[in-house]
Amino acid sequence: MNRAHARAVHFVMPGGVDDAAAPSGGNVYDRRVCQDLPGVGWHVHEHAVAGTWPRPGAAARAELSRVLAEAEDGGVVLLDGLVACAVPDIVAREAQRLRLAVLVHLPLGDETGLAPARAADLDALERETLRAVPAVVATSDWAARRLVAHHGLASGRVHVAAPGADIAPSAPGTDGASRLLCVASVTPRKGQYRLVKALAAVADLPWTCVCVGGLDQDPGYVAGLRELIEEASLGDRVHLVGPRAGAELAAAYAAADLMVLTSYAETYGMAVTEALAHGIPVLATAVGGLPEALGRAPDGSVPGLLVPSEDPAALPTALRRWFREPALRHRLKEAARERRTALDGWGTTARNLAGALEHLRSEPRRAA
Template sequence: MSLRAMHFVMPGGVDDPRTPSGGNTYDARVCLDLPAFGWQVHKHAIDGSWPRPGAAARAELARTLGEMADGSRVLLDGLVACAAPEIIAAETERLRLVVLVHLPLGDETGLDPGLAAELDARERRTLRSVPAIVATSEWAARRLVAHHGLAPDRVHVAAPGADIAPLAAGTDGVSRLLCVASVTPRKAQHRLVEALATLTDLNWSCVCVGGLGQDPGYVAELRELIDHHGLGDRLQLVGPQAGAELDASYASADLMVLTSYAETYGMAVTEALARGIPVLATDVGGLPEAVGRAPDGGMPGILVPPDNSVALAAELRGWFLDADVRRRLRAAARGRRAALDGWAATARSLAGVLGRLGRDERKGAA
């Protein structure tokens, strides 16, 4: 099978194990899987403080696009594309552009309101100028259409896949909690700390896996909160993990907990479910899609309101004390595990978007 060429423009550091993120994992995996669906991927990693790049990064983006042949198909990570709408708009007539949105820029928690509005406006200009957008969940697609006034037929969904892994043995079936998320205000680990501080009468331990460098101020405040509640010997911030180290953390987990304020999907949720680990997560964005249901309709997790440590604590206490709850959730998690789509499904969806761009243009030319 001869492969058709496409270009993938992404932020620098996607393959850096020191800065793991759902977006980085997504970008790296689809580069590996797209060739199976007929596409040869030419990667262009552009270093910069995306989505707030300096002049050098913007110049590199303009140069990279400018050197591509007319009619080239180009997939752009939204962090890069939506930061520079004037550069993208200048190439929309010449190149076949698709923007992949991992998280709407204005949805990041903790931004100055003026900056959030500026990023939101840049994103709107970019997405309105390109022929196709890819979102990573049905929820995100609906939000982009409604928020930015986009035509629904231009917004497509390619949800993240999950690699089925061996069933997690857990620790004792009850007490080991795992949170996999960058330690940032949007992931709201402070709400987890507040909830666990009310459960010190119970036997539990918690490991928080995730990058510590994105918001050092928040990390410092979180460590102070942990110390304030005397949880230092029970709740650990272990930093980023990958490979066998991350697999070991999942293998010892009894319950996955994610307390985010905003998520377009929640890949850590499906990574846990791929190991049969039940999930306790906030009811925001695409997280309900990621949690999903087992084929028999069973719910493999519990959803709680965001920013509500009391509700979180109540559900955790129920998990710790009610064996029937644990059995039901574990059975549903194993059912959901068997029904998860792999990364090939993600690549197939993206390949379909890229292919339709070409067919649409040939029809127009005819």
């Protein structure tokens, strides 16, 4: 591996990070920091390890072991949590020789739909991994606080590099109210079942909803969601269109009047800031880092509505308010346009991550 560059990082990512058929916020984040770290003085050596989630098999373990073994003594290595958090034995083995940091997009045990025993097992493995490394990178302030409290980490070892956003043209929308957009992989954690149930409860209102996101991660969940849509007689109003990128995704945002995100768990919620980057207000569940992603406009106004996750009546109530209160719509749209101008870009993400890596690079090596 190249030893010539003074500031170099080996970034070990899951396989398929560039798979357009299975987009995710984590993949976008990983790709963008690879592109932007060189601009703040860090050369990136990319490594992809396939088959790591939820528990790596023998081939993935061997590949990760090989990548780490080939890194130069004292080298800085950034490990995506999906690669590292379930293999504390491999990580701990190299923690004395290398300067390791783990990037946590979502704590492993927080994935919705896991059996309790599996979630507890993954949680314990993650704790062992994170305690073995000198640095952890979280993608929101909320996530950093949670990792410190939940895994008993020293706060000084946990750094924050929140996702950035690319400011886009303001979305003209459809008619100012009726086009709802949900951008999220169709999985239990993203909560599309409860979104459809909320939409069924307001079927008397004039809406259509386009759900953009991968359909391959949980086929059973997708099949059940399609059945629910048909049972609610919403087949002509709720559209599961699969993943979108580039011009197709931009067109979906351009037509949207309101972003809806009904997740059960999120460390940040890049879809929220992507919507705000188009000046689109957001209706979301108040979980994890979503309130942080929604944020406030410079004048203090909130560019959307947050509803309690545990209250099934809150979503339909908020949707009715959106349609029945023109003054509310106007206020939220104004706040979204103002928030759009104040969003941090990916350059800020790269600088924050570079700061964490520089701190790691300058620390004394751990004694063997």
